[in-house]
Amino acid sequence: MAVATTPRTPRLGRLERPALTGVLVREVINFSSYWRSATFSSTVEPTIYLLAFGFGFGSLVSRIGGYRYVEFVGTGTVATAVLFSSAFPAMFGTFVKYQFQRTYDAILAAPVDTEELVTAEALWVATRAGVYGCVPLVVAIFFGLNPAWGMLTVPGIAFLSGFGWACFGIAVAGFAKSIENFSYVVSAVLTPLFLVAGTFFPLSQLPEWAQVLGNFNPLHHCVELVRDAAFGTGGWDDLGRVAFLIGYGLLAWRVAIHAMTRKLID
Protein backbone atom coordinates (compact mmCIF):
# COMPACT_ATOMS: atom_id res chain seq x y z
CA MET A 1 0.00 0.00 0.00
CA ALA A 2 1.34 3.39 -0.89
CA VAL A 3 1.61 5.62 2.12
CA ALA A 4 1.61 9.37 1.76
CA THR A 5 4.42 10.91 3.72
CA THR A 6 4.04 13.93 5.90
CA PRO A 7 7.13 16.10 5.79
CA ARG A 8 8.37 17.03 9.24
CA THR A 9 7.21 20.59 9.05
CA PRO A 10 7.24 22.51 12.28
CA ARG A 11 3.92 23.83 13.47
CA LEU A 12 2.97 27.26 12.23
CA GLY A 13 4.83 29.84 14.23
CA ARG A 14 2.83 32.93 14.93
CA LEU A 15 2.47 34.92 18.11
CA GLU A 16 -1.21 35.20 18.87
CA ARG A 17 -2.26 37.49 21.65
CA PRO A 18 -4.86 35.18 23.24
CA ALA A 19 -2.21 32.45 23.50
CA LEU A 20 0.30 34.81 25.15
CA THR A 21 -2.42 36.11 27.47
CA GLY A 22 -3.44 32.60 28.46
CA VAL A 23 0.09 31.67 29.51
CA LEU A 24 0.56 35.00 31.30
CA VAL A 25 -2.73 34.59 33.19
CA ARG A 26 -1.53 31.23 34.43
CA GLU A 27 1.67 32.81 35.71
CA VAL A 28 -0.13 35.72 37.35
CA ILE A 29 -2.58 33.42 39.14
CA ASN A 30 0.28 31.17 40.23
CA PHE A 31 2.28 34.16 41.40
CA SER A 32 -0.44 34.86 43.96
CA SER A 33 0.60 31.62 45.68
CA TYR A 34 4.37 32.19 45.78
CA TRP A 35 4.97 35.93 45.54
CA ARG A 36 6.30 36.12 49.08
CA SER A 37 9.21 33.75 48.53
CA ALA A 38 9.97 35.14 45.08
CA THR A 39 9.97 38.70 46.38
CA PHE A 40 12.06 37.71 49.37
CA SER A 41 14.85 36.10 47.38
CA SER A 42 14.81 38.66 44.62
CA THR A 43 15.12 41.59 47.00
CA VAL A 44 17.11 40.27 49.93
CA GLU A 45 20.00 38.83 47.93
CA PRO A 46 20.98 41.98 46.07
CA THR A 47 20.43 44.00 49.22
CA ILE A 48 22.91 41.80 51.06
CA TYR A 49 25.43 42.28 48.25
CA LEU A 50 24.83 45.98 48.42
CA LEU A 51 25.30 46.16 52.17
CA ALA A 52 28.24 43.74 52.33
CA PHE A 53 30.19 45.31 49.49
CA GLY A 54 28.97 48.82 50.10
CA PHE A 55 30.06 48.90 53.70
CA GLY A 56 32.78 46.27 53.57
CA PHE A 57 34.67 47.70 50.61
CA GLY A 58 33.21 51.11 51.12
CA SER A 59 35.35 51.56 54.23
CA LEU A 60 38.49 50.79 52.19
CA VAL A 61 37.56 52.48 48.96
CA SER A 62 35.74 55.69 49.56
CA ARG A 63 35.26 56.86 45.97
CA ILE A 64 35.26 55.32 42.53
CA GLY A 65 35.10 57.46 39.43
CA GLY A 66 33.87 60.39 41.47
CA TYR A 67 31.07 58.49 43.23
CA ARG A 68 30.82 57.21 46.74
CA TYR A 69 31.32 53.46 46.76
CA VAL A 70 27.81 52.78 48.06
CA GLU A 71 26.43 54.75 45.10
CA PHE A 72 28.66 52.85 42.73
CA VAL A 73 27.57 49.48 44.08
CA GLY A 74 23.94 50.49 44.60
CA THR A 75 23.55 51.25 40.91
CA GLY A 76 25.65 48.26 39.84
CA THR A 77 23.69 45.69 41.81
CA VAL A 78 20.58 46.48 39.77
CA ALA A 79 22.14 44.14 37.21
CA THR A 80 22.69 41.54 39.92
CA ALA A 81 19.04 41.78 40.97
CA VAL A 82 17.97 41.45 37.34
CA LEU A 83 20.13 38.35 36.88
CA PHE A 84 18.89 36.76 40.09
CA SER A 85 15.26 37.41 39.28
CA SER A 86 15.42 36.33 35.65
CA ALA A 87 18.07 33.76 34.69
CA PHE A 88 17.69 31.67 37.85
CA PRO A 89 13.88 31.50 38.03
CA ALA A 90 13.77 30.87 34.28
CA MET A 91 16.22 27.96 34.53
CA PHE A 92 14.67 26.27 37.52
CA GLY A 93 11.07 27.24 36.82
CA THR A 94 11.18 25.99 33.24
CA PHE A 95 12.80 22.74 34.22
CA VAL A 96 10.32 22.08 37.01
CA LYS A 97 7.37 22.97 34.81
CA TYR A 98 8.20 20.56 32.02
CA GLN A 99 9.92 17.82 33.96
CA PHE A 100 8.09 17.53 37.25
CA GLN A 101 4.77 19.35 36.95
CA ARG A 102 4.33 18.64 33.22
CA THR A 103 2.63 22.02 32.97
CA TYR A 104 3.92 22.58 29.46
CA ASP A 105 2.29 19.37 28.25
CA ALA A 106 -1.03 20.73 29.44
CA ILE A 107 -0.48 24.14 27.86
CA LEU A 108 0.67 22.76 24.51
CA ALA A 109 -2.44 20.58 24.30
CA ALA A 110 -4.38 23.89 24.27
CA PRO A 111 -4.14 26.22 21.26
CA VAL A 112 -0.70 27.50 22.28
CA ASP A 113 2.49 26.80 20.33
CA THR A 114 5.97 26.43 21.83
CA GLU A 115 6.98 29.81 20.43
CA GLU A 116 4.10 31.51 22.21
CA LEU A 117 4.72 29.58 25.40
CA VAL A 118 8.39 30.56 25.54
CA THR A 119 7.67 34.16 24.61
CA ALA A 120 4.99 34.58 27.26
CA GLU A 121 7.11 32.94 29.95
CA ALA A 122 10.05 35.18 29.09
CA LEU A 123 7.86 38.31 29.11
CA TRP A 124 6.54 37.36 32.52
CA VAL A 125 9.99 36.79 34.01
CA ALA A 126 11.24 40.00 32.39
CA THR A 127 8.38 41.94 33.94
CA ARG A 128 9.30 40.64 37.36
CA ALA A 129 12.94 41.51 36.70
CA GLY A 130 11.83 45.01 35.73
CA VAL A 131 10.26 45.43 39.15
CA TYR A 132 12.76 43.57 41.32
CA GLY A 133 15.66 45.19 39.48
CA CYS A 134 14.72 48.52 41.04
CA VAL A 135 15.07 47.26 44.61
CA PRO A 136 18.84 47.90 45.00
CA LEU A 137 18.33 51.41 43.73
CA VAL A 138 15.64 52.04 46.32
CA VAL A 139 17.85 50.61 49.05
CA ALA A 140 20.77 52.75 47.87
CA ILE A 141 18.58 55.84 48.01
CA PHE A 142 18.04 55.05 51.69
CA PHE A 143 21.81 55.01 52.07
CA GLY A 144 22.29 58.37 50.46
CA LEU A 145 22.07 57.92 46.67
CA ASN A 146 20.44 61.01 45.20
CA PRO A 147 17.19 60.32 43.37
CA ALA A 148 17.25 61.40 39.73
CA TRP A 149 14.63 61.58 36.97
CA GLY A 150 16.77 59.34 34.84
CA MET A 151 16.14 56.53 37.29
CA LEU A 152 12.63 56.24 35.87
CA THR A 153 14.18 54.44 32.91
CA VAL A 154 15.65 51.76 35.19
CA PRO A 155 12.55 49.47 35.13
CA GLY A 156 12.76 49.55 31.34
CA ILE A 157 16.48 48.75 31.36
CA ALA A 158 15.86 45.96 33.87
CA PHE A 159 13.00 44.58 31.76
CA LEU A 160 15.08 44.58 28.60
CA SER A 161 18.04 42.87 30.30
CA GLY A 162 15.69 40.54 32.12
CA PHE A 163 14.09 39.40 28.88
CA GLY A 164 17.45 38.28 27.52
CA TRP A 165 18.37 36.50 30.74
CA ALA A 166 14.95 34.87 30.99
CA CYS A 167 15.40 33.46 27.50
CA PHE A 168 18.93 32.43 28.42
CA GLY A 169 17.55 30.53 31.44
CA ILE A 170 14.79 28.89 29.41
CA ALA A 171 17.33 27.83 26.79
CA VAL A 172 19.61 26.35 29.44
CA ALA A 173 16.66 24.42 30.90
CA GLY A 174 15.76 23.25 27.39
CA PHE A 175 19.24 21.91 26.69
CA ALA A 176 19.93 20.50 30.16
CA LYS A 177 19.50 16.77 30.60
CA SER A 178 19.09 17.08 34.34
CA ILE A 179 18.81 19.85 36.87
CA GLU A 180 22.34 19.05 38.09
CA ASN A 181 23.68 20.30 34.75
CA PHE A 182 22.75 23.80 35.85
CA SER A 183 25.86 23.84 38.05
CA TYR A 184 28.07 24.02 34.96
CA VAL A 185 26.20 27.04 33.67
CA VAL A 186 26.12 28.80 37.02
CA SER A 187 29.83 28.23 37.72
CA ALA A 188 31.27 28.62 34.25
CA VAL A 189 28.99 31.28 32.77
CA LEU A 190 26.88 33.20 35.23
CA THR A 191 29.37 33.65 38.07
CA PRO A 192 32.16 35.08 35.89
CA LEU A 193 29.75 37.33 34.01
CA PHE A 194 28.27 38.52 37.26
CA LEU A 195 31.67 39.34 38.78
CA VAL A 196 33.12 40.94 35.66
CA ALA A 197 30.26 43.27 34.87
CA GLY A 198 31.58 46.40 36.50
CA THR A 199 29.21 45.97 39.41
CA PHE A 200 31.71 45.94 42.26
CA PHE A 201 34.76 47.45 40.54
CA PRO A 202 35.18 49.28 37.26
CA LEU A 203 36.25 47.14 34.31
CA SER A 204 39.05 49.62 33.69
CA GLN A 205 40.89 47.91 36.55
CA LEU A 206 41.19 44.79 34.43
CA PRO A 207 43.74 43.91 31.75
CA GLU A 208 42.82 45.14 28.30
CA TRP A 209 41.73 41.75 26.93
CA ALA A 210 39.28 41.42 29.82
CA GLN A 211 37.91 44.87 29.11
CA VAL A 212 37.33 43.93 25.50
CA LEU A 213 35.57 40.75 26.58
CA GLY A 214 33.54 42.74 29.07
CA ASN A 215 31.87 44.51 26.18
CA PHE A 216 30.25 41.22 25.28
CA ASN A 217 28.79 40.84 28.75
CA PRO A 218 25.13 41.90 28.72
CA LEU A 219 25.30 42.52 32.46
CA HIS A 220 28.04 45.09 31.93
CA HIS A 221 25.81 47.06 29.56
CA CYS A 222 22.98 46.87 32.05
CA VAL A 223 25.27 48.20 34.81
CA GLU A 224 26.50 51.08 32.66
CA LEU A 225 23.01 52.03 31.48
CA VAL A 226 21.72 52.16 35.04
CA ARG A 227 24.68 54.28 36.20
CA ASP A 228 24.24 56.66 33.31
CA ALA A 229 20.55 56.93 34.15
CA ALA A 230 21.17 57.47 37.86
CA PHE A 231 24.11 59.87 37.55
CA GLY A 232 22.89 61.68 34.46
CA THR A 233 26.03 60.73 32.54
CA GLY A 234 24.25 59.29 29.50
CA GLY A 235 25.65 59.63 26.02
CA TRP A 236 25.46 58.22 22.54
CA ASP A 237 27.22 55.06 23.58
CA ASP A 238 24.12 54.18 25.61
CA LEU A 239 22.22 53.69 22.37
CA GLY A 240 24.79 51.09 21.44
CA ARG A 241 24.31 49.41 24.80
CA VAL A 242 20.54 49.31 24.34
CA ALA A 243 21.04 47.92 20.84
CA PHE A 244 23.34 45.27 22.27
CA LEU A 245 20.75 44.25 24.87
CA ILE A 246 18.03 44.09 22.21
CA GLY A 247 20.27 41.92 20.06
CA TYR A 248 21.09 39.71 23.03
CA GLY A 249 17.38 39.37 23.84
CA LEU A 250 16.44 38.47 20.28
CA LEU A 251 19.21 35.91 19.97
CA ALA A 252 18.47 34.30 23.34
CA TRP A 253 14.74 34.29 22.47
CA ARG A 254 15.25 32.34 19.25
CA VAL A 255 17.67 29.92 20.94
CA ALA A 256 15.19 29.37 23.79
CA ILE A 257 12.38 28.61 21.33
CA HIS A 258 14.63 26.20 19.48
CA ALA A 259 15.70 24.44 22.67
CA MET A 260 12.19 24.12 24.05
CA THR A 261 10.72 22.92 20.76
CA ARG A 262 13.30 20.14 20.74
CA LYS A 263 12.39 19.31 24.30
CA LEU A 264 8.61 19.50 24.11
CA ILE A 265 7.71 18.31 20.62
CA ASP A 266 8.78 14.77 19.79
Place this chain on the structure above:
Amino acid sequence: MDWQLAIRLRGVVKRYGPITAVNGLDLDVPQGTCVGLLGPNGAGKSTTMRLLTAQAIADEGELEVLGFHLPEESKQARARCGVSPQLDNLDVTLTVEQNLRVFAHLYRIGRGERQAAIERALQIANLIDRRNTRVDKLSGGMRRRLLIARALVHRPQLLLLDEPTVGLDPQVRQELWALIDALRAEGTTILMSTHYIEEAQRLADTVLIMSHGSAVAAGPPSDLVAEHAGREAIEVYGPPAALAEAEAAAQAVGLRTRRTGTSISVLGVEGADGRAPEGERRPANLEDVFVLLTGEEIS
Protein backbone atom coordinates in the same frame (compact mmCIF):
# COMPACT_ATOMS: atom_id res chain seq x y z
CA MET B 1 -19.19 20.73 7.73
CA ASP B 2 -17.86 18.38 5.11
CA TRP B 3 -16.29 15.93 7.49
CA GLN B 4 -17.94 13.08 9.34
CA LEU B 5 -14.85 11.72 10.99
CA ALA B 6 -13.64 13.59 14.04
CA ILE B 7 -10.32 11.78 13.68
CA ARG B 8 -8.91 10.18 10.57
CA LEU B 9 -5.45 8.61 10.58
CA ARG B 10 -3.95 6.77 7.62
CA GLY B 11 -0.66 4.91 7.65
CA VAL B 12 0.72 6.92 10.54
CA VAL B 13 4.28 6.08 11.55
CA LYS B 14 6.19 7.54 14.47
CA ARG B 15 9.74 6.47 15.25
CA TYR B 16 11.92 7.28 18.22
CA GLY B 17 15.41 6.37 17.09
CA PRO B 18 15.41 2.62 16.49
CA ILE B 19 11.99 2.18 18.13
CA THR B 20 8.85 2.42 16.01
CA ALA B 21 6.19 3.50 18.50
CA VAL B 22 3.38 3.80 15.97
CA ASN B 23 3.67 1.61 12.92
CA GLY B 24 1.26 2.28 10.06
CA LEU B 25 -1.78 3.09 12.18
CA ASP B 26 -5.21 3.65 10.61
CA LEU B 27 -7.83 5.07 12.94
CA ASP B 28 -11.32 6.45 12.39
CA VAL B 29 -13.34 8.19 15.07
CA PRO B 30 -16.81 9.05 13.73
CA GLN B 31 -18.51 12.08 15.24
CA GLY B 32 -20.67 11.39 18.23
CA THR B 33 -19.06 8.07 19.09
CA CYS B 34 -16.71 6.86 21.79
CA VAL B 35 -13.73 4.95 20.44
CA GLY B 36 -11.47 3.01 22.76
CA LEU B 37 -7.81 2.44 22.00
CA LEU B 38 -7.05 -0.77 23.83
CA GLY B 39 -3.60 -2.20 24.27
CA PRO B 40 -0.96 -3.05 26.82
CA ASN B 41 1.58 -0.52 28.05
CA GLY B 42 3.95 0.27 25.21
CA ALA B 43 1.49 -0.51 22.42
CA GLY B 44 1.69 3.09 21.16
CA LYS B 45 -1.51 4.50 22.67
CA SER B 46 0.04 7.49 24.38
CA THR B 47 2.19 8.30 21.36
CA THR B 48 -0.98 8.25 19.25
CA MET B 49 -2.59 10.69 21.68
CA ARG B 50 0.43 13.00 21.48
CA LEU B 51 0.31 12.87 17.68
CA LEU B 52 -3.28 14.09 17.78
CA THR B 53 -2.28 17.29 19.59
CA ALA B 54 0.91 17.64 17.51
CA GLN B 55 3.02 17.26 20.62
CA ALA B 56 4.61 14.53 18.59
CA ILE B 57 5.06 14.92 14.83
CA ALA B 58 4.48 11.86 12.68
CA ASP B 59 7.27 10.64 10.41
CA GLU B 60 4.81 9.31 7.84
CA GLY B 61 1.11 9.17 7.14
CA GLU B 62 -1.91 11.44 7.09
CA LEU B 63 -3.56 12.87 10.18
CA GLU B 64 -6.81 14.81 10.28
CA VAL B 65 -8.51 16.03 13.43
CA LEU B 66 -11.92 17.71 13.09
CA GLY B 67 -11.16 18.25 9.42
CA PHE B 68 -7.81 19.97 10.07
CA HIS B 69 -4.56 18.59 8.70
CA LEU B 70 -1.88 17.89 11.22
CA PRO B 71 0.63 19.14 12.05
CA GLU B 72 0.13 22.34 9.98
CA GLU B 73 -3.36 23.17 11.28
CA SER B 74 -3.02 21.55 14.66
CA LYS B 75 -3.60 24.77 16.57
CA GLN B 76 -7.08 25.15 15.08
CA ALA B 77 -7.77 21.51 15.91
CA ARG B 78 -6.47 21.89 19.46
CA ALA B 79 -8.74 24.86 20.04
CA ARG B 80 -11.69 22.52 19.49
CA CYS B 81 -10.33 19.52 21.42
CA GLY B 82 -10.17 18.79 25.12
CA VAL B 83 -7.31 16.69 26.44
CA SER B 84 -7.14 14.79 29.69
CA PRO B 85 -3.59 13.46 29.99
CA GLN B 86 -2.49 10.23 31.57
CA LEU B 87 -0.15 12.01 33.97
CA ASP B 88 -1.85 14.57 36.16
CA ASN B 89 -0.54 18.04 35.27
CA LEU B 90 -2.83 20.25 37.33
CA ASP B 91 -1.35 23.27 39.08
CA VAL B 92 -1.29 21.80 42.56
CA THR B 93 -0.81 25.03 44.50
CA LEU B 94 -3.88 26.57 42.87
CA THR B 95 -7.48 25.97 43.82
CA VAL B 96 -9.92 23.94 41.77
CA GLU B 97 -11.54 27.08 40.42
CA GLN B 98 -8.21 28.74 39.61
CA ASN B 99 -7.16 25.70 37.58
CA LEU B 100 -10.35 25.96 35.55
CA ARG B 101 -9.91 29.71 35.18
CA VAL B 102 -6.42 29.29 33.72
CA PHE B 103 -7.78 26.89 31.12
CA ALA B 104 -10.76 29.10 30.36
CA HIS B 105 -8.12 31.67 29.32
CA LEU B 106 -5.90 29.19 27.49
CA TYR B 107 -8.93 28.00 25.51
CA ARG B 108 -9.85 31.60 24.72
CA ILE B 109 -13.30 31.72 26.28
CA GLY B 110 -14.56 35.30 26.11
CA ARG B 111 -14.70 37.37 29.28
CA GLY B 112 -18.51 37.32 29.35
CA GLU B 113 -18.79 33.55 29.26
CA ARG B 114 -15.83 32.63 31.39
CA GLN B 115 -17.54 32.35 34.77
CA ALA B 116 -20.44 30.35 33.35
CA ALA B 117 -17.98 27.96 31.70
CA ILE B 118 -16.16 27.49 34.99
CA GLU B 119 -19.42 26.81 36.84
CA ARG B 120 -20.42 24.26 34.23
CA ALA B 121 -17.08 22.49 34.53
CA LEU B 122 -17.35 22.47 38.33
CA GLN B 123 -20.73 20.85 37.96
CA ILE B 124 -19.44 18.20 35.54
CA ALA B 125 -16.64 17.35 37.95
CA ASN B 126 -19.05 17.44 40.88
CA LEU B 127 -16.63 19.76 42.67
CA ILE B 128 -18.82 22.78 43.29
CA ASP B 129 -18.28 22.69 47.03
CA ARG B 130 -14.53 22.18 46.54
CA ARG B 131 -14.01 25.18 44.30
CA ASN B 132 -11.73 26.91 46.79
CA THR B 133 -9.78 23.80 47.77
CA ARG B 134 -6.17 23.64 46.69
CA VAL B 135 -5.56 20.78 44.27
CA ASP B 136 -2.93 19.16 46.48
CA LYS B 137 -5.66 18.67 49.09
CA LEU B 138 -7.94 16.73 46.73
CA SER B 139 -8.26 12.94 46.57
CA GLY B 140 -7.00 11.06 43.52
CA GLY B 141 -10.52 10.62 42.17
CA MET B 142 -11.33 14.31 42.54
CA ARG B 143 -8.14 15.26 40.75
CA ARG B 144 -9.06 12.98 37.85
CA ARG B 145 -12.54 14.47 37.65
CA LEU B 146 -11.03 17.95 37.66
CA LEU B 147 -8.61 16.91 34.92
CA ILE B 148 -11.54 15.81 32.75
CA ALA B 149 -13.63 18.87 33.59
CA ARG B 150 -10.67 21.09 32.72
CA ALA B 151 -10.65 19.48 29.28
CA LEU B 152 -14.35 20.29 28.87
CA VAL B 153 -14.33 23.92 29.97
CA HIS B 154 -14.56 25.24 26.40
CA ARG B 155 -17.17 22.70 25.18
CA PRO B 156 -14.81 20.88 22.83
CA GLN B 157 -16.07 18.95 19.81
CA LEU B 158 -13.68 16.13 20.61
CA LEU B 159 -12.44 14.81 23.92
CA LEU B 160 -9.16 12.91 24.16
CA LEU B 161 -8.87 10.82 27.31
CA ASP B 162 -5.52 9.16 27.88
CA GLU B 163 -5.93 6.36 30.44
CA PRO B 164 -8.65 8.22 32.35
CA THR B 165 -8.78 5.84 35.32
CA VAL B 166 -5.22 4.56 35.59
CA GLY B 167 -4.11 4.01 39.15
CA LEU B 168 -7.50 4.61 40.78
CA ASP B 169 -9.46 2.50 43.25
CA PRO B 170 -12.23 0.34 41.75
CA GLN B 171 -15.08 2.42 43.19
CA VAL B 172 -13.47 5.67 42.07
CA ARG B 173 -13.01 4.15 38.65
CA GLN B 174 -16.72 3.39 38.46
CA GLU B 175 -17.51 6.95 39.42
CA LEU B 176 -15.42 8.13 36.49
CA TRP B 177 -17.06 5.65 34.17
CA ALA B 178 -20.40 7.18 35.07
CA LEU B 179 -19.01 10.62 34.24
CA ILE B 180 -17.61 9.48 30.87
CA ASP B 181 -20.77 7.56 30.09
CA ALA B 182 -22.85 10.69 30.73
CA LEU B 183 -20.66 12.68 28.34
CA ARG B 184 -21.07 9.96 25.76
CA ALA B 185 -24.83 10.01 26.19
CA GLU B 186 -24.79 13.75 25.44
CA GLY B 187 -23.12 12.99 22.13
CA THR B 188 -19.57 14.12 22.95
CA THR B 189 -17.08 12.52 20.58
CA ILE B 190 -14.48 10.71 22.65
CA LEU B 191 -11.23 8.94 21.92
CA MET B 192 -10.09 7.09 25.00
CA SER B 193 -6.97 5.05 25.46
CA THR B 194 -6.97 2.39 28.10
CA HIS B 195 -5.32 -0.84 29.05
CA TYR B 196 -8.33 -1.91 31.11
CA ILE B 197 -10.44 -4.36 29.14
CA GLU B 198 -13.54 -3.71 31.20
CA GLU B 199 -13.26 0.03 30.64
CA ALA B 200 -13.15 -0.38 26.87
CA GLN B 201 -15.96 -2.92 26.91
CA ARG B 202 -18.25 -0.70 28.96
CA LEU B 203 -17.59 2.71 27.49
CA ALA B 204 -16.53 2.33 23.88
CA ASP B 205 -18.87 2.05 20.90
CA THR B 206 -15.91 0.85 18.90
CA VAL B 207 -12.69 -0.63 20.15
CA LEU B 208 -9.41 -0.58 18.29
CA ILE B 209 -6.97 -3.13 19.60
CA MET B 210 -3.38 -1.94 19.35
CA SER B 211 -0.28 -4.01 19.54
CA HIS B 212 3.27 -2.91 18.73
CA GLY B 213 2.12 0.36 17.24
CA SER B 214 -0.58 -0.84 14.88
CA ALA B 215 -4.21 -1.88 14.90
CA VAL B 216 -4.82 -5.61 15.00
CA ALA B 217 -8.64 -5.45 15.08
CA ALA B 218 -11.37 -2.86 15.22
CA GLY B 219 -15.11 -2.95 15.78
CA PRO B 220 -17.82 -2.86 18.41
CA PRO B 221 -16.69 -4.86 21.46
CA SER B 222 -19.46 -7.47 21.14
CA ASP B 223 -18.73 -8.01 17.43
CA LEU B 224 -15.04 -8.46 18.12
CA VAL B 225 -15.77 -10.98 20.82
CA ALA B 226 -18.26 -12.91 18.68
CA GLU B 227 -15.96 -12.90 15.68
CA HIS B 228 -12.72 -13.87 17.36
CA ALA B 229 -13.53 -15.62 20.63
CA GLY B 230 -16.98 -17.08 20.10
CA ARG B 231 -19.76 -16.87 22.63
CA GLU B 232 -18.61 -18.87 25.60
CA ALA B 233 -15.43 -19.95 27.25
CA ILE B 234 -14.59 -22.47 29.94
CA GLU B 235 -12.07 -21.70 32.64
CA VAL B 236 -10.15 -24.73 33.83
CA TYR B 237 -8.40 -24.33 37.18
CA GLY B 238 -5.89 -26.68 38.72
CA PRO B 239 -2.20 -27.34 39.36
CA PRO B 240 0.17 -26.58 36.46
CA ALA B 241 0.38 -30.19 35.32
CA ALA B 242 -3.40 -30.53 35.12
CA LEU B 243 -3.60 -27.26 33.20
CA ALA B 244 -1.08 -28.46 30.64
CA GLU B 245 -3.05 -31.65 30.24
CA ALA B 246 -6.36 -29.82 29.78
CA GLU B 247 -4.71 -27.48 27.28
CA ALA B 248 -3.38 -30.38 25.18
CA ALA B 249 -6.71 -32.21 25.33
CA ALA B 250 -8.70 -29.16 24.17
CA GLN B 251 -6.27 -28.42 21.35
CA ALA B 252 -6.41 -32.06 20.26
CA VAL B 253 -10.16 -31.72 19.60
CA GLY B 254 -9.68 -28.46 17.71
CA LEU B 255 -10.55 -25.94 20.41
CA ARG B 256 -8.55 -22.77 20.94
CA THR B 257 -7.07 -22.07 24.35
CA ARG B 258 -5.25 -19.33 26.11
CA ARG B 259 -3.32 -19.26 29.33
CA THR B 260 -4.11 -16.87 32.11
CA GLY B 261 -2.12 -16.61 35.29
CA THR B 262 -3.96 -19.33 37.19
CA SER B 263 -6.11 -21.11 34.64
CA ILE B 264 -6.58 -22.23 31.06
CA SER B 265 -9.36 -20.62 29.06
CA VAL B 266 -10.87 -22.87 26.43
CA LEU B 267 -12.61 -20.68 23.86
CA GLY B 268 -15.53 -21.10 21.51
CA VAL B 269 -17.04 -23.92 23.57
CA GLU B 270 -20.66 -23.13 22.63
CA GLY B 271 -20.56 -25.50 19.66
CA ALA B 272 -18.35 -28.11 21.24
CA ASP B 273 -20.79 -30.52 22.83
CA GLY B 274 -18.98 -33.24 24.67
CA ARG B 275 -15.53 -32.10 23.50
CA ALA B 276 -15.21 -29.31 26.03
CA PRO B 277 -13.47 -30.00 29.31
CA GLU B 278 -15.03 -29.64 32.73
CA GLY B 279 -14.75 -26.15 34.18
CA GLU B 280 -16.44 -22.85 34.83
CA ARG B 281 -18.48 -21.63 31.90
CA ARG B 282 -18.38 -17.85 31.26
CA PRO B 283 -19.20 -15.49 28.40
CA ALA B 284 -16.25 -14.80 26.10
CA ASN B 285 -14.80 -11.30 26.54
CA LEU B 286 -12.50 -8.75 24.97
CA GLU B 287 -9.57 -10.05 26.90
CA ASP B 288 -9.90 -13.38 25.08
CA VAL B 289 -9.90 -11.49 21.79
CA PHE B 290 -6.91 -9.47 22.79
CA VAL B 291 -4.81 -12.42 23.81
CA LEU B 292 -5.82 -14.42 20.76
CA LEU B 293 -4.93 -11.63 18.39
CA THR B 294 -1.74 -10.42 19.95
CA GLY B 295 -0.47 -13.30 22.01
CA GLU B 296 0.07 -10.82 24.79
CA GLU B 297 -1.37 -10.68 28.25
CA ILE B 298 -2.94 -7.41 29.22
CA SER B 299 -3.01 -5.53 32.53
